[in-house]
Amino acid sequence: MRPAAVHLMENHDSAYQVWHDAGVRGRVLVHIDAHHDLYGRWVLKDGGRSRINIANFVYAAIEEGCFGEIWWVVPDATWSTAKQRRDVVKELKRLDQGRPSDRKPAPVDAGRDVIRGTALGCPVNVCTVDHLPKFTQPVLLDIDIDYLMIPNVGYRDIRWYGVGPWMWPHELLARLEARGVRTDLATVSVSVEGGYTPLQWRYVGDEFVARLQADGPVPWADEMRFAAQAVARNDLDAAKQHYESALASSPNPAAAEYHLAHVLLARGDEAKARELLASARSRDPAYSTPHNTSALWYLEKGRFRQARVALDRMLALDPSGAHLHVVSGLLHRVERQYGEAEAALRRAIAADKGCIEAYRALGAVLMDAGRFDDASAMYEQSLKLALMGHRARTNALSLGSLDLGLWDSEHAAIHAAIGDLHAARGHVRESIASYRMAIAMKFATAKLWLKLARQQWRAGERRAAARSVGEAAKRVREKGWKGQFSPPMTWPRVGRPDKADRNHDWAAEARGKVWL
Template sequence: MFTKNVFSMENHNDALLCWRKTGQHKKILVHIDAHFDFAWIADKDPQDILNAKSLADFRRIAEKNLFWNLSNKTKGKLTHIGNYIYPAIKEDIVKEFNWVVPDRLFSKRRNIIRLKNEIDRIITLNPKQGSPLKLHGNHLISDLCGIKLVIGTLKDLPMLEEDVLLDIDVDYFIDKERAWFYPDRFVKILEEKGLKSDLTTIAYSVEGGFTPIGYKFIGDHLNYLLNGCSEQDKPLDKVVSLIIKAIDIKSAKLYKEAVHFLKEADICYPKYAPVCYHLSDIYYEMGFKKEAYDYYHKAVSADPSYRTLYNNRGPLFEDRLKLKKADAEYKKMLELDPFNPNPFIGLGNIYKKRKKWDDAMFNYNEALKLDPNNEEALQNIGYIHMIKNDLDKGMENLEKTLSLKPDNPLAHSYLGRVYMKKKKYNEAMRETRRAINSGAFTCTQLRWRLVFIYFKKGLYDRMLDELKAAFIVSYYHIFWRVKGWLRY
């Protein structure tokens, strides 16, 4: 086996913890993912500025305020699935960054240019630390924080002599909710390239909807192939091929045949959550709800991570504003798992989008009955009270949300709106700023709200600064929306 030390995880940023724990230093990173997972982190502690010895020093340091950490989070908590490679570079864990992208991103010149533009937008936010990508043969290349960044497909991954950090996201294998590539072929290509890895990290990325839960087994299979199999796991190869056959045949609506494959898999490798999950799914479509219910609960008891907001396509449909379909998905989940708060939240969100406030409130309250500290339910109940001008109740729920999660940008933003309605502009300004500092810095609505508050308070210098920010953010929104329309 060409890999040692294989770790699986749900959230990809846990890879950074693995690298730190195992003392990795100056390694070549091979990041196999549909996403870049690099972003600049505003991690400069403003308190450091107060350590300035002279006024000249203070002026010099304070000028570079783009990367001040204005959130309430400590430095360590600023890392997430979208930016964990930045600290790995800063901490000298990574000395070269190879991003292997899915083939479709490099399939046409137009796609390469789109990818280049997208990544350039991230890199050039900090022009002193990163330069725009250049196309060299089949690679996009740049300098990033003083190290080399190479972007390309798997077949063009250069031969690497030394042991690397292999970092894989299961969403690499997914295109339009279907797998385009499977681990056996993938591992063969890596072997042919002579790649050797000291440490391999595999992220499932089901949370957030990047990997459909039906394909979570790809992560298990990768771990099995790269880690060397134990006696107990030996049937996994056969089971995976049976699941793949079942998925293919299910799409042709040949349900009985799909069930046959899955039942065979269930015998080979009993109580394997992916098999139970797919059986539940197919039985539900066939109208056998009792069997669907039983297999869903078998899946969840075998692997509790299958009880998640993302174990159905509701969130995906919700994002695409296909609300009828999302509604059906959440109702299906409630039939299978009536004590799960997540589908209630989903239904609440749908009614909220339809402005059916009472129905939304009912569903959020149902979620709260099951999970009294559910932040999303509390935050949305606060929002609905605010919309209905019941401002004190709105404030109460939003403040409770913030006591559970102080850096929740939506709760800060809603609380800002409550204060606006109460004409308390100092508090509205503070909450709006906190919403922006907690991550909603590209939200046009918040920027324009600040322009209004500064105008009301007569802070014209700040109003002008904010007006600039509001125009820039609005321009980008319109630009990318128009570009999106033109694409289709």
């Protein structure tokens, strides 16, 4: 399998640009991914289209006519139980059919080996790699390496996020060849910035490119695999030797240095580990991403004790990492330790004055602590940074390779938060202005309309207040109660507490592990 062209990318939506530039029409797409990348509504109620991002770019390609059909290849374990297959059925029922006035789900055919649905009228077939059909023509091969990291579509039974691939690239390619899959155009996404592929496995994207283009073995990739397997069996001496061999032979030694840094850290050699991390970052700036710890994933899942264990490990390696201190501040906020949270977030700002997440998290902490003036100042500074072009780098919704303009998915929600702060201080006119700004930016939940109505009533604007109450009722009628009264999504995301997490000794379980 040697395609004429192989494209490696960070954000998966770049694949759409590749297909567009190649003039692809009516082809079969084999989409190997833990996600279908057809999320949310593509066709909006007003007939417009959603902004292209990493979660929905396949819709853009379907609408352009790139595909005649799609085969979404899911991780093997997705087919291991009826419950996990139902996860697939639920996903297919949510796909947009292009009828904004009719949101009824399209029929889904749940077969034994293949589950079939549609998106915008295009067939979407779901199966594992071993149940792909025998294609008579070359296909578009599209691989997201998070497929190898996430064991199933439903994210079930993940204990430590990022311990390693459940299948290696050479094994996947061998299984594709066994099914007779041929390709003339391949796209490979590493998906680290979206928070899906742990940073240590970023190099697997390079390995796929090398193996797709090579006639024989890829020695540096084999050494990286041997080292990772040694880590898995806790043979750190053997792992060190294999990583050093990879370091000598790899075209991009940064990956081996990053892995070796973590091995040395696990062995207690912090000084040398930090040297290797610095060297890896100097060779490849991708290793400076905020997505350098699984603590972000545990935070989103509400596994706060586990997040703290993973975070402390990474802070030992990178004590000045701004986003690490953001996570630390959020964990302190969960425990209502506002002084410690503020200190951590101010360390984040000192390390990176453009870190939007730090200002917004600090605004939330100061708001919790009743320091409304200070909280408002932090939120307003974050808005200024966004208008200057800074983005929340942990915000997966802001990732879009095709749109480099100013865009901040939280901008409206921050205006609403500033409105809350004005309301808490009795600044009625200012709160009305902030709420109206948020609503104008399409952050128009029923809850926000009711907040606006309350301030309008206080200002003596009785008719305006009545209209706002009517708008709130309209939102509930049109969209239902779900999401109308829940807090806005913020980044990094903080999940609801996992009860099992609080009673588990993650620190003890982490001893001797390299990847947490």
